[in-house]
Amino acid sequence: MRLKNGRPVWTDAKSAAEAVEIQRKLADRVFQNPFAGEIEFVAGADVHSTGGGKLRAVVSVLSFPSLEVVEDCFVETSPRFPYVPGLLSFREAPPLLECFKKLKTWPQAALFDGQGVAHPRRFGLASHLGVLLDLPSIGCAKSRLFGACAEPDDKKGAKADILDGEGRVIGAVLRTRENVRPVYVSLGHKVSLGQAVAVVMACVTRYRIPEPLRRAHGLAKG
DNA sequence: GCGACAG
DNA sequence: ATCTTGTCGC
Numbered sequence: 001m002r003l004k005n006g007r008p009v010w011t012d013a014k015s016a017a018e019a020v021e022i023q024r025k026l027a028d029r030v031f032q033n034p035f036a037g038e039i040e041f042v043a044g045a046d047v048h049s050t051g052g053g054k055l056r057a058v059v060s061v062l063s064f065p066s067l068e069v070v071e072d073c074f075v076e077t078s079p080r081f082p083y084v085p086g087l088l089s090f091r092e093a094p095p096l097l098e099c100f101k102k103l104k105t106w107p108q109a110a111l112f113d114g115q116g117v118a119h120p121r122r123f124g125l126a127s128h129l130g131v132l133l134d135l136p137s138i139g140c141a142k143s144r145l146f147g148a149c150a151e152p153d154d155k156k157g158a159k160a161d162i163l164d165g166e167g168r169v170i171g172a173v174l175r176t177r178e179n180v181r182p183v184y185v186s187l188g189h190k191v192s193l194g195q196a197v198a199v200v201m202a203c204v205t206r207y208r209i210p211e212p213l214r215r216a217h218g219l220a221k222g
Numbered sequence: 223g224c225g226a227c228a229g
Numbered sequence: 230a231t232c233t234t235g236t237c238g239c
Contacts, residue, residue: 046229047229048229049229083228083229084227085226085227085228085229086227086228088228088229089228091229092229112228113228113229114228114229115228118228119228124228125228125229139228141228141229142228142229143227143228143229144226144227144228145226145227145228146226146227146228184228
């Protein structure tokens with residue numbers, strides 16, 4: 001992997017094989033334990049591909065649980081890695097890291113538009129960013145990448161386990177409101193699955209997507 | 223060999 | 230993710 005200031009840059013891979021190698025290396029650092037303490041601010045992070053072949057990353061910080069906007073941060077860059085299922089973070093992490101670096105208000109937890117440990121190597125976007133930022137993180141994806149799951153009841157708050165090949169629970173398919181497709185929640189880093197689900201539900205208003213992510217997504221598209 | 227496949 | 234308007238349904 002590339003080096004910067006003599007230290008490895010854990011988001012830069014020159015090939016898919018190298019990216020997988022980095023994921024295997026960093027996956028051990030993921031803490032699946034619950035955090036203690038109150039959340040005062042939550043962040044929502046999303047990246048949008050613009051028509052001009054650029055990536056526009058947005059991180060929005062909201063108060064918790066009142067969900068009032070505190071800060072929005074934007075960063076636009078050229079993609080350094082293509083989109084490859086399972087390697088999303090190598091494309092989206094660089095601009096997102098720049099956004100977090102610019103934040104004036106540091107959140108106690110962050111929501112990401114992608115998977116956490118519900119990933120082939122237990123190291124999706126939310127886990128990758130959580131580890132690099134040493135921040136409690138939660139994956140909240142709009143569709144499934146890995147794992148088997150049943151369809152949760154069509155009632156707000158209903159959920160079903162996401163299981164890996166060995167039958168271990170790696171996430172939850174969560175119905176955030178009636179008559180909408182469920183979202184795929186998994187812990188990213190320094191949170192338990194129960195906390196992840198609770199935080200997502202606490203951030204849901206009248207829409208399918210939790211407010212921090214919905215706002216970041218809306219701002220990223222313009 | 224044949225599907226599946228975050229954004 | 231992107232190409233794309235109006236329209237049906239809760």
